[in-house]
Amino acid sequence: MNQRIHLIAPLFALFFASSGVTFASNIASSSTCGSFFVDNDDDDQQHGSVKGRIITQDGQPAAFVTISVKGTAKGTTTSDDGSYQLRHLTIGEHTLVMSFVGLQTQKQTVTVQPGQTTQLDLTLQETAQQLGEVQVRGYKSANQVPVSVGKVAIKPLDLPQSVAVIDRDVLDRQQTLRLSDVLMNTNGVYVMGATGGYQEEIAGRGFAFNSSNTFKNGVRYNNGVMPEISSLERVEVLKGSAAILFGNVAAGGILNLVTKKPRFESGGQVAMRVGSFGFYKPSFDVYGGISQNVALRLNGTYENSRSFRDEVKGERIYVNPSLLVKLGNRTELLLEADYLKDSRTLDFGIGAINYTIPNIPRDRFLGTSWGYNRIEQASTTATLTHRLNDVWQVRATGGMQNFTSDLFGILRPNGNNQFIKTNGDWVRGLQRTGINETYWIGQVDLTGIFSTGGIKHTLLIGADADQYRTNTTAYTNLAVYDTINVFNPAKFRLRNDIPTLTARQLTQAPINRAGVYVQDLIALSEKWKVLAGLRWSYQQTGSTVTTLADSKASTVTTFDDAFTPRLGLVYQPRQTTALFVSYANSFAVNTGVDVAGNALPPSFINQYEAGIKNDLFNGFLSANATVYQIKNSNLAQTSLQNGNTNTNIKELAGEVTSRGVEVDVKSKTMRGISFLAGYSYNETRYTQSNTYIVGSLLRYNPNHTANASVFYTVQRSGFGQGVQLGLTAFYMGERMAGRSTRTTVANDAFRLIPLPAYSQLNASVGYVRPRYAIRANMTNLFDVLSYNVHDDNSINPIAPRQVSATLSWNW
Structure with a gap:
């Protein structure tokens, strides 16, 4: 037990270290089209919130748009339906900066009121100069979002291999508890046994996945125990051969469990x-x-x-x-x-x-x-x-x-x-x-x-x-x-x-x-x-x-x-x-x-x-x-x-x-x-x-x-x-x-x-x-x-x- 504690303790000590390094952010401005209203979802009288939905010029939801609060470390990204929320902002005026490849970077000033949530909906315009290189519609399909399991960011559309990604939204909606629940959303990768009731044995395309085929954040993970799902941001499944990237792995494919990452937004x-x-x-x-x-x-x-x-x-x-x-x-x-x-x-x-x-x-x-x-x-x-x-x-x-x-x-x-x-x-x-x-x-x-x-x-x-x-x-x-x-x-x-x-x-x-x-x-x-x-x-x-x-x-x-x-x-x-x-x-x-x-x-x-x-x-x-x-x-x-x-x-x-x-x-x-x-x-x-x-x-x-x-x-x-x-x-x-x-x-x-x-x-x-x-x-x-x-x-x-x-x- 002491050995495991010693592995974790140094990271906890780092959590409470402070840094005096400052960070400056300079982002170009442009016009913004938006609408406001205020409700009372935020009951903290010292702070307020901003939420809303961002769409593109053709009315489609704009997913993965980066939203930052100028002059602070706070920020977020929009979800699949274009919605976002920034919580726990100090009262007063703030400048929000919205950016995404293929869309015009835009700024909008918003007033945060104590204990209130301000609604800010926006429409972003496409940038013709950027569209000459990449055509962007404001959100990405499942085939367009690069996956990390391949060690280099490649869109599934460019990859001559089958890939499946189960993201956090699906895990939350389905209230998944075990990896077997996650795999109900995939095909060709399945539970082949549950020996002793303490593990779930996984297989794909006819071949058993052993510990060499299960990864957490790209590092091999012993699957002799059921992994904890609550800590995951997504599950990536790379079907077929992955030997060139990871060496001795079974032929059916690999699983990569991606955990939640630190965020500057509180x-x-x-x-x-x-x-x-x-x-x-x-x-x-x-x-x-x-x-x-x-x-x-x-x-x-x-x-x-x-x-x-x-x-x-x-x-x-x-x-x-x-x-x-x-x-x-x-x-x-x-x-x-x-x-x-x-x-x-x-x-x-x-x-x-x-x-x-x-x-x-x-x-x-x-x-x-x-x-x-x-x-x-x-x-x-x-x-x-x-x-x-x-x-x-x-x-x-x-x-x-x-x-x-x-x-x-x-x-x-x-x-x-x-x-x-x-x-x-x-x-x-x-x-x-x-x-x-x-x-x-x-x-x-x-x-x-x-x-x-x-x-x-x-x-x-x-x-x-x-x-x-x-x-x-x-x-x-x-x-x-x-x-x-x-x-x-x-x-x-x-x-x-x-x-x-x-x-x-x-x-x-x-x-x-x-x-x-x-x-x-x-x-x-x-x-x-x-x-x-x-x-x-x-x-x-x-x-x-x-x-x-x-x-x-x-x-x-x-x-x-x-x-x-x-x-x-x-x-x-x-x-x-x-x-x-x-x-x-x-x-x-x-x-x-x-x-x-x-x-x-x-x-x-x-x-x-x-x-x-x-x-x-x-x-x-x-x-x-x-x-x-x-x-x-x-x-x-x-x-x-x-x-x-x-x-x-x-x-x-x-x-x-x-x-x-x-x-x-x-x-x-x-x-x-x-x-x-x-x-x-x-x-x-x-x-x-x-x-x-x-x-x-x-x-x-x-x-x-x-x-x-x-x-x-x-x-x-x-x-x-x-x-x-x-x-x-x-x-x-x-x-x-x-x-x-x-x-x-x-x-x-x-x-x-x-x-x-x-x-x-x-x-x-x-x-x-x-x-x-x-x-x-x-x-x-x-x-x-x-x-x-x-x-x-x-x-x-x-x-x-x-x-x-x-x-x-x-x-």
Whole structure:
């Protein structure tokens, strides 16, 4: 515990440092067209507020317009519907400066009255000189907003790859609590399991996302615990290959969780959420400038929850401080940290009987009330950004993360050869495992936007190095703890004491990685663009297994390196349409040895993707479609030479092929209405195998997923203004769990468990005012029953119908 506190404490100390550096702002003036009125939303008699809506000359909402208060550090940007609010302004006259690329920079003088909110609506004019270079309509479509997950700002319309972004507005409207709630807004990326009830296992395009595929602010994040959603500004999903940027990552894509950043505008929020089964969650978010060059943000939450599952409960504490320091006109330093402590009942669900899911009540708990999984995770990150000139920028990031877990409780059903019998009797065993993992990363990126002749370049050159130190302590399992009957809990008298298990083995698994990469987006003309890049990666993987009883140890070390290329072509027949094709190569490190005792080389995975991206109705609607094929042609499987049965001796004899299509639709807000929707089809099969049936499906991957959300906000003045309504529908297609049948084992007992498709509908309602918001939502309206399944031993029912409500106060 002290170690995690020491990681966070230095940032808290910096929050209270002061700076005497002054900041001057000189902005050119121009005429403004606007209207005023005053209401009494602000009850602070020493200050007042300004709010309003900005539109363009054609009447469309102007999103992302920067609004600054001249002579102060206060400022904000307009939202998707063009609305904005500046709170806690001193009384008297202020000059507001509005600016956006393609629009005339304008100034407007406004008088702030004590305890009042002044309404200021504006119409901005387009600048013809700027429109010669970039056509701007006052707001950007989903395909026009650059994403940070690619290490360099590239619009999705210029990127030969599928990207999805779920922003804070959607997270708030849907009152998302877990990452699984967020992924109801994406297609092709989904929850594949919920092992033990303490984590959500994610997959995409047929491939599991491990910790190497989950990032927070561009730095790898251990996804062995459910991340805290309240701290996020948005979630970015980059589908397909990301190996050129991040090295050894799974083929399906990556997730990047972007946390809330410091702001110079003072403000904050406190909120309280309550829900079904005794759930309550207070939270806070405070931000502001402590000088004209230093801004901070601090948010956090406490969560206490029961569950629809008998005897299951959870508790978590989270805090996320961040500090932004402007070291000069061209340099800024961003310091971020977070700390999470999560403790919850160990719950492996209801188990399977002869590879079928038994008819057991959804709320029946088969573990022990004292079983637990306790996790602590702390991280710190420092990012230094320096603009060398108007063309070149360098960004350096260093980060550290510590992750510990202590798992103690019942063995998984059907684990350790203790299968649930047909009559429901099950001999329960005990397990315990401890993990301590420390992770470091350093990376430097140089980006430049320049031209050579008539050809424009967006160049990225970078290098990174990271290191894992993972120590896993295994304890001697207790094969027989007691016996229960899953259909009739009263049949046996259950034990509730806590035996002592002895630590028996320590596994130390160091990983050292390094890579250098270069990527260039080349605009050959206004219509043709090429994205090309190459990465070289080096990875050293070790494993030292020590038997604690006699201190005997064995060590294995492997070394791998690989080149991973990327090539994409984009054709834009008009500014709002892009057609693309791309090829990318990634690699997966293998464990085990070949028949000669040599370490296995990595498996290489080829990915092909093609699609079309469209902005329709003047950018109101973005509609994209993608088709892809991902093929691992040298999958490592157990070697069959000379009748070998040692699973550590392998050969690159298998092939897995994933094919699919994805469709995404997302709108901007118009007259208070917005929506997003998507559909994906995926088929991931063994196309060659010496172990499994050729043509058989890989587990956990649904053939079909679909999602649709619609939101409505009452915008007209008067009664009902600020009311928000929303519906979210999610469809999960048929998929397989259990265990794939082995062709190499006579009379193999392994079987797959088919999981039927299901649909879930959620509804939300809210009343949002400048100072406060009341929101409520109901999930799983029709009380659908389904399961997240890992193998045949962690079969966790999805939650039934639940309701929650949140009251928040803003300043």
